[in-house]
Amino acid sequence: MASHRRPKQPSRTRVTVLTTAAAAAVVLSANAANAAPTEKLGKDEVKAKVDKLYEQAEQATEKYNGAKEKQQKLQKEISTIQDNVARGQQELNKLRDGLGSMATAQYRSGGIDPSVQLFLSSNPDDYLDKASTLDQLSSQQVEALKKIQDKQRELAQERAEATEKLKDLAATRTELGSKKKEVQGKLAEAQKLLNTLTAKEKAALDAEQQRANRSSTERVDLKDAPPASGRAGAAFSAAQSQIGKPYVYGATGPSSFDCSGLTSWAYAQAGVSIPRTSEAQANAGTRIYNQSDLKVGDLVIFYGDMHHVGLYAGNGQVLHAPHTGAVVRYEAMGNMPFQFGVRI
Numbered sequence: 001m002a003s004h005r006r007p008k009q010p011s012r013t014r015v016t017v018l019t020t021a022a023a024a025a026v027v028l029s030a031n032a033a034n035a036a037p038t039e040k041l042g043k044d045e046v047k048a049k050v051d052k053l054y055e056q057a058e059q060a061t062e063k064y065n066g067a068k069e070k071q072q073k074l075q076k077e078i079s080t081i082q083d084n085v086a087r088g089q090q091e092l093n094k095l096r097d098g099l100g101s102m103a104t105a106q107y108r109s110g111g112i113d114p115s116v117q118l119f120l121s122s123n124p125d126d127y128l129d130k131a132s133t134l135d136q137l138s139s140q141q142v143e144a145l146k147k148i149q150d151k152q153r154e155l156a157q158e159r160a161e162a163t164e165k166l167k168d169l170a171a172t173r174t175e176l177g178s179k180k181k182e183v184q185g186k187l188a189e190a191q192k193l194l195n196t197l198t199a200k201e202k203a204a205l206d207a208e209q210q211r212a213n214r215s216s217t218e219r220v221d222l223k224d225a226p227p228a229s230g231r232a233g234a235a236f237s238a239a240q241s242q243i244g245k246p247y248v249y250g251a252t253g254p255s256s257f258d259c260s261g262l263t264s265w266a267y268a269q270a271g272v273s274i275p276r277t278s279e280a281q282a283n284a285g286t287r288i289y290n291q292s293d294l295k296v297g298d299l300v301i302f303y304g305d306m307h308h309v310g311l312y313a314g315n316g317q318v319l320h321a322p323h324t325g326a327v328v329r330y331e332a333m334g335n336m337p338f339q340f341g342v343r344i
Contacts, residue, residue, distance in 0.1 A: 078165050304339070
């Protein structure tokens with residue numbers, strides 16, 4: 001006999017869930033249909049954004065350079081202090097050995113002076129603070145103990161200084177890593193934008209950059225420019241010899257440079273040591289606020305935060321390492337916000 005059992009009805013909860021899911025699917029489908037496709041940026045828009053990212057990367061680069069310079073300076077200072085401590089410890093050991101020899105001599109002649117015995121078994125600082133015991137020491141022993149005390153204090157101070165500098169070094173290394181990540185992040189973001197271009201657009205953009213590099217690496221006409229002289233002239237000539245070398249963040253030559261890496265390298269070839277970063281170079285000499293007063297070889301500082309520097313080339317031109325993707329070249333100063341010149 002056929003079964004007439006009634007089919008089981010879905011529960012109210014299950015119906016509600018299915019209805020809700022179906023409704024959500026309809027809404028999502030409608031939203032997807034109505035959403036405008038992501039608009040692709042044109043070549044010029046991408047270039048503008050990439051140029052801005054390169055500028056931000058250069059800002060971070062100069063902070064990175066500053067942290068790196070500070071790290072190197074701290075490492076040298078710490079090494080010097082540690083060497084001083086090692087030598088001081090050797091001197092202290094000799095002084096103690098000398099006092100031990102006195103004690104030995106006293107023992108052989110009839111016993112160790114109680115005051116010397118006390119010193120050899122405890123801290124001489126505590127011992128010397130007890131003025132009454134000084135009467136029990138010979139002048140030779142007093143002098144030896146004071147030398148030991150002075151050397152101990154000196155070593156304690158140097159060790160404390162080294163400890164503080166090591167803390168500062170750790171903080172500087174953290175900052176260095178942070179700035180390096182920031183630079184790399186900006187460059188990666190720029191590359192991501194460039195990757196959205198078609199092969200034809202990329203080729204056109206590369207061709208533009210190559211034309212800019214070629215046209216800007218030709219020698220500018222200096223016939224009307226104030227003449228370079230002395231060290232500034234030598235620095236400018238050195239920088240000219242590097243025209244065409246690529247910009248690489250953190251680089252100081254001679255195969256590649258960043259902006260302050262080029263200027264510091266150029267002046268070093270002229271026998272002049274200037275600071276590593278553009279911000280520090282801005283304070284390395286006499287400031288010149290009138291462009292007409294600039295001379296070839298003067299440093300030229302750009303942007304309000306002073307994150308870019310070049311060498312004045314005459315006739316409103318600057319010789320500099322511009323940014324990632326470019327090479328050491330000449331450029332019109334009007335292309336960047338001039339702040340002031342610096343005569344070293």
